[in-house]
Amino acid sequence: MTVGAAAGDHGGPAGAGRDVPAGGEPGAGAHLPEPGASTVRPVTRRELAFYALCRAIAVGASRLWFPGPVVGRTRLPRSGPYVLAPVHRSNVDWLVVARVTKRRLRYIVKGEVWKVKSVGRLLELLGTFPVQRGTADREALARAEEVLAAGEPLVIFPEGTRGSGPVVGELRAGAAYLALRAGVPVVPVGVSGLERSMPRGARFPRPAFVRVVVGDPIPPLERVAIDTRGRRRVSRAAIDEMTTAVQAGIQRAFDEAESPSRRGSPMLDSPDSGSRKGR
Numbered sequence: 001m002t003v004g005a006a007a008g009d010h011g012g013p014a015g016a017g018r019d020v021p022a023g024g025e026p027g028a029g030a031h032l033p034e035p036g037a038s039t040v041r042p043v044t045r046r047e048l049a050f051y052a053l054c055r056a057i058a059v060g061a062s063r064l065w066f067p068g069p070v071v072g073r074t075r076l077p078r079s080g081p082y083v084l085a086p087v088h089r090s091n092v093d094w095l096v097v098a099r100v101t102k103r104r105l106r107y108i109v110k111g112e113v114w115k116v117k118s119v120g121r122l123l124e125l126l127g128t129f130p131v132q133r134g135t136a137d138r139e140a141l142a143r144a145e146e147v148l149a150a151g152e153p154l155v156i157f158p159e160g161t162r163g164s165g166p167v168v169g170e171l172r173a174g175a176a177y178l179a180l181r182a183g184v185p186v187v188p189v190g191v192s193g194l195e196r197s198m199p200r201g202a203r204f205p206r207p208a209f210v211r212v213v214v215g216d217p218i219p220p221l222e223r224v225a226i227d228t229r230g231r232r233r234v235s236r237a238a239i240d241e242m243t244t245a246v247q248a249g250i251q252r253a254f255d256e257a258e259s260p261s262r263r264g265s266p267m268l269d270s271p272d273s274g275s276r277k278g279r
Contacts, residue, residue, distance in 0.1 A: 018033065024069060043104065043127075050125055051104045062095050065207050068193065070099050071256070072214035076187060078147050082217065083150040083186045085175045087168055087254045088157040090194035100214055106147045107152045108140055125153055127152075140179070148182040158246060164195065166258060168251045176242035180220050180234045186246050188215035190253030191209075211260065215253035218245050 076082075084105065086097045098105060104127050111130040113122035120130075131140035147154050156178070158171040179186045189211040197208035222238040 014062050043152075047125060047127075048104060051127060051244075052102070054103070055098060055117070057094060057097050062092075062099070065205070066092075066096055066193065066197065066210045066211070068210040070212045071138075073100060073217055075214045076101055077185065077217065079151075081151050081182065081184045082153050083148070083175050083184060084153055084155045084178045084189060085158050085250060086155070086189035087191055087250050088159045088162050088165065090162065090198045090205070092161055092173065092198055093157065093191060093194060093224070096191055096194060096210055096212060099154065099212060100189065103153055104151050106144075108144065108156075144178055144224055145181060148178065148184055154178070158243075158250070161201065165202070166254070168247055168254055171243050171250075173239050173243060173245050176239050177234060179218075179246075180222060180238055181224055181232060182240055183220050183224065185217035185219050186242070186249070187217045188246060188249035188253045189213065190215065190250065190255070190257035192257035194252070197233065210216075211251045211257045214255040215249045216254075218242070218249050 084097070084100070086093055094107060107128045109123055109128045114130050116223055129140065129143050146158075156175040158175040159169045160172040163169040169225045173188055186251075191210060194205070194211035195207045196206075197210075198205035221242050222235070224232045224234055226232055
């Protein structure tokens with residue numbers, strides 16, 4: 001349900017491997033926005049309360065169907081924006097990933113959902129925004145950058161579609177691109193149990209024990225350069241390097257989720273392991 005997720009196969013900007021100026025496309029020539037120029041409307045207390053209520057219901061229900069711990073929650077940044085990058089093995093990944101923090105998580109949802117206005121409005125209240133499948137959706141990319149500029153966490157499934165098996169597939173460039181542009185860390189997440197619960201072709205998930213592992217944050221490896229015309233650019237080398245680091249981080253978190261002994265601490269299996277109020 002994000003840039004590159006099952007809910008919208010859109011792993012990043014077109015040409016993300018080249019130098020990419022603001023606007024999401026090579027040679028677009030868009031100018032660098034002034035600091036604080038984000039057009040994202042500030043979230044209201046009412047919206048936060050609605051999100052908290054919906055999250056409590058959804059997460060509570062998911063714990064009944066998918067019991068299991070969240071490991072390493074203390075690795076999440078205490079405040080500020082970051083890109084949350086989970087492994088993608090099931091259509092219900094997003095629901096379990098929501099356990100990692102009580103903060104409002106922002107998701108990108110496939111644009112087709114907005115054809116039903118009531119559903120689209122509900123999703124907007126929950127902090128989502130649309131992306132058009134299979135396109136370099138500039139508006140969605142701009143919104144994603146604005147979300148990060150506004151200080152909120154953004155969820156991206158970098159594999160771009162549901163994978164299978166223990167090896168993390170090749171990643172799309174979206175997570176690395178946005179993290180580099182915004183100068184924020186990427187936090188990898190591994191989730192075990194959901195592929196067995198809802199494999200490809202399944203219409204409904206079976207109950208399953210799951211384990212969510214929050215990996216170590218990966219800081220942006222390069223600050224965005226600003227050219228003589230005031231445009232922000234991210235080099236191909238920086239995107240490739242960051243993407244490689246993110247893939248390795250997701251793989252480590254996924255391995256730990258699948259095999260707790262890899263980290264060697266039985267305490268990690270406590271359902272309250274790593275919990276911290278307000279995260």
